[in-house]
Amino acid sequence: MSALTTPGERRGATLSPVSPRRKITDRAVQGLVYLAFALAIIPLVSVLWTVIGHGLARLDADFFQFSMNGVSGKDAGGGAYHAIVGTLEQVAITTVIAVPIAVLTAVYLIEYSGNGRLGKVISFFVDVMTGIPSIVAGLFVLALWLLTFGFDFSGFAGSLALAILMIPTVIRATEEMLKLVPNDLREASYALGVPRWRTIVFVVLPTARTGIVTGVMLAVARVMGETAPLLLTIFFTKAINTNAFDGPQGSLPTFIWEQIADSNATAHDRAWTGALVLIALIMLLNLAARLLARGARTTGR
């Protein structure tokens, strides 16, 4: 390094050392990049710090074993069992509804539509769906499922609202992954006399699987924290309701919302712990997705 940059015996413009001006610019830009990184990381660290700081107080076995049934705001006990069960069920149902629809849509857009008019229209509406505010998704389900069809509040109604939010994200992620599958592979498969749908199912989708799984997990993490649509669709309950298809159900976001709205410090503690558990759940899911992706790659390249 120093041998290249020390001035001295070098002659001729072509091999001159890096000019001071370029060095200064380089350092300045480097500094800016680090600064931007630090700025971006501050909120993250701050949030984690605050949530862990406040949430540890109630992070006990009771929190995972008891619901809020018969526990009032000023009582010290109680837990979020009903909310954790609710969130897991709702997100699972959401994924089961959204992923097939989204993956099939993406497959149509990339593999079949070939710039056709229908493809363009679908693509446009996917963009529109991406922009739907989450509360509007909740209102839509409230208006259609609860008020028009007359169903009661339920975890399933919440899943419907979350699915509306999840579908466009998964479509876009899957589309990007399918675009990355080299055309060579499709042609290789066609040239073996494999029909198109089998090529898609056995060659294209497996090649894109890692990316699709990651995209799905990110979308799951995204909808897990949604509160507004759930307020309108699953309502509130302090009791454990393991049946997502019948009656109001708890969820972590609505649990946090309910507890923080209470004026007692004991309720606030529960809200913080609820937030900590929610963050931990999302991180665990992301980690699981990473591991799954890594496992899938061993058979690949």
Add this chain to the structure above:
Amino acid sequence: MAKRIEVSGLHAYYGGVHAIEDISMTIEPRSVTAFIGPSGCGKSTFLRTLNRMHEVIPGARVEGKVMLDDEDLYDSSVDPVAVRRTVGMVFQRPNPFPTMSIYDNVAAGLKLNGVRKKARLDEIVEESLQGANLWNEVKDRLGKPGAGLSGGQQQRLCIARAIAVQPQVLLMDEPCSALDPISTLAIEDLIGKLKNLYTIVIVTHNMQQAARVSDKTAFFNIAGTGQPGKLIEIDDTSKIFTNPEQKATEDYITGRFG
């Protein structure tokens, strides 16, 4: 196994672009026919019309007749998927399926077409890998990913994959252009062996290769950019390289091109 190909009055288009014009030729069974010519002259396009891979590209279409013995590949009653099972293809760049093992790559064409019996698959995989001169190199690691092989081995894996579905004809689109001379030699030896069983058509930019491996050579040329490619002449390889009928062929072969 091998079948004769008879092409008459074939035109190919990409959207509005006329890519190749009025090509007629006969390709003999159990022989190697090489296509040579400058880049963009339509050799690869013509090759892809022989197993209906041309129409996979959006907007591409073909006019004319390609007879495989006594069947017209472009007859409206013919399923393109069935054509591709009969006329196999090897591409310029080795393209094994990245998610599959060596075994599954070779078995892919069969498995995806519904062959399920393990014993039968085992037998065909071994036969095909031996046919592609790859068996001895990979027999101990059939479960490993195909993408872990060297470029030359990958290309032979692709040839094994193509012959596993037992085609009548094997098309090769510059199969050695991404390979080193040793691997190229291995593929050329293999072509010499495969021609006893299949009708082989190979596109190549390497004229020594055409001279080494082929029985007949077809020279394609293009009048200028935007013009369709044409077949200039097809004849015995020895004649094309020593005493071609056309001046353009001689110019191209001797390097006095353009």
